[in-house]
Amino acid sequence: MEAAMRRGERSGALGRSGGYGLVAVLVLVALTSMALSVAAQSWADAARRDKEQQLLRIGLLYVQALERYRRSSPGTDKRLPQELDELLTDQRFVGTVRHLRRLYPDPVGATGQWGLVRGDDGRIRGVYSLSEDQPLIAGAVRRPGLRLEPARRYADWKFVVDTDV
Template structure:
């Protein structure tokens, strides 16, 4: 055998490995392209669940604040801080443990829904993104919500007892 023929065999084998690596990279890219939307949907579903949980907590806290109003005149909280520390009583009364941010807009606070008296009646997200679910199941302490086409239409209103 000649030395030149051995060199060409190595070059051919190196080319085959290169094609195999390119094929492997293409298959990995295809797999990630298929898995990407599923991961994105799963992350959005988790944020939606968190939005429902936190929105429900706010609505229930506002309801408790309203129902615990001293006297016959029931009031809604003037600010979200009033839910953390209700100063209408001698002792400290807390309706909410902490203020939560909007899970659909990380770092952003919830938008407030105010009543005619200026008190807070509920909260909603500021996100204009489309939800995975348009209609929601009934939640304890939250007024019923109509179907929505964006998260900002999910309004978590207090549902005081009649």
């Protein structure tokens, strides 16, 4: 027995069960990794869903601000702004008139910049995301003050003032 111990061999119960502990640890690590990857995917989906909802909310804020700007135009010529900055401080009045508190970035776009929908006169009629990602909402979006047709990408959703009113 002494000779076997010197050569590095194990004897008894320890020698027979030593490999099972390593296998058990490896299985535990693999199961933990799988559980964490499922949780990470779930968190990523929830974050993307939240950004999509922010896009809809902010897009509606821009539509409402553009409509307020147009409606409050002095006189009978109801115009839309040339630039988004005009929604922050409307210079057409003696006092300060704000239609938006701040210019909100595009929550789903990589740069935060908005695409602008301009009318024939060059004035801003609406905004849209520059993101090419596919929306999670597959069908049409119908909310108070907001109607969007089904889209294959976020850039297809145009948040536009109805100028026919």
